[in-house]
Amino acid sequence: MDKLIVTAAVTGGEYVSKATTPHVPSTVEEIVGEVVRCVEAGASIVHLHAKDPVTGEPHSGDPNPVLREYVERIREEVDVVINLTTGGGRVGNPPEVWDELVRARCGLGSEMMSLNMGTMNRWAEHPTGKIFLNTVDMIERWCGYMVEAGVKPEHEVYDTGMINVCRQLASKKIVPEPLHVQFVMVGRTGFLPTPKALVYSLDQLPEGWTWSVCALGRHQIPMAAVAMAMGGHVRVGFEDNVYLRYGELATSNAQLVEKVVNIAGELDRSIASPDDAREMLGLKRP
């Protein structure tokens, strides 16, 4: 079986702030420190959102300067594959501005960027409203920006139809194959965080594509175990789950990385280094 690529989603993304857990990193120093600890624990990719340094809420202005600082500071400290979100900067801005932000973000020195593969309802409250809008036109344009900049998209899939979208992007040669897919198993308005949903989804995925799983809350570690037993990769971290176990907050993202690395050890699955991950995913070295 391939080596295991562990992605650490350390910043808490759009939903997790200091109000959710005091342990979410939010200053540049805290975020860089968490990244270093996660890499030491076995993560080879780090997924980043821009955060307000005090509250840990999503950064309210242009996220790009913040993300640039994260990238530069992380590069000084540690070797890790950097995966920037295409989210953030949406509140109060029209979609044309989202386009510009994403285009500019492709030049910040990350090797990968996440790309949401469709529109869906949000169940939870969110400042951009009840719809998570990612139109086919946005997807096609943003893929173009990434391909042009030599950044590999991580295709975030929330339900089975979004796999169909990935396949069409590949067949239309908008993105070179093999694609890398992150199954974001959110339940509620998306597919369920269950082995059955994952098996169904994998049956739809073309041979040779790489894939990873992240699931929310108490589903994070069990679904990671299922994915790693099936030859997939995993994402853990505060963006998806803030608990180490029932009722006990994790004090660092690195604890969640350690948890999956321990399981991988028992499964005799060796852990990919950042360079291994680059080779497996066909990434350009920064």
Place this chain on the structure above:
Amino acid sequence: MAKCIITAAVTGGEPVSREMTPYVPCSPEEIVEETVKCWEAGASIVHLHAKEPGTGKPAPDPNPLLKQYVEMIRDKCDIILNVTTGGGRRATAEKLDEMIRERCHLGQEISSMNMGSVNSWTRPYRGTFMNQVPTIRRWAGYMREAGVKPELEIYDTGMLNTSKMLAEEGVFEEPLHIQFVMIGRTGFSPTPRALLYCLDEKPEDWTWSVCALGRHELPIGAVAMTLGGHVRVGFEDNIYIKRGELAKSNAQLVERIVTIAEALNIEVATPDEARSILGLGKR
């Protein structure tokens, strides 16, 4: 096995107009005539969108037309009327709400309800089909008030999760009736495997039907009835009777699916039998 309910989606819905097939009915008289033909062929439900007479494009002000269809059809046959909640979407959110509330009182027994937001891939309809959770909650309330049964239109597996959660909240009365709209591209694939996955997730006592687009319509219809489900056919989803040959009437598609049912020894439900299966009560 329970009897199979056949829904005829005769009007072509939003995407199918005279530009695509000259056979799509678009005046009220044409729509009523198609409905009667489908009823004679074995359809027990008709699903209706409002069309612009002459062009077959979606009508900008749907309610008066829908009311006319309902009344005219009622005079001719006992088919169950299922009125879309689509159409008229250029209106503001408040106007649209008002329009849908009013539309629940046209005398139909069923209204369709889209259970989530999804992109559409194909031009010129590329865009986003928005159906937010709060909207679903509100419109479900209008249907409850009016005594209209919702037909939950599901385009991917997450919408089934949404349906179950809203049923648990008490937004809908169970057992529910689902229409799996297997559009592929941005929604789940029109395959037996996708259908089996969804059926495993569906509460046991909910009734269900399938519609699939184009060349998938009849094969997936056959799969659905074999599994004990119901089937929707018609120009809204498919305009061909076979490869390269346009169907001249929706009734041809109904006849074809009825022939398949008969060959499988599956009985086709009459409108009154469909009322009893769906818990619609007597007319």
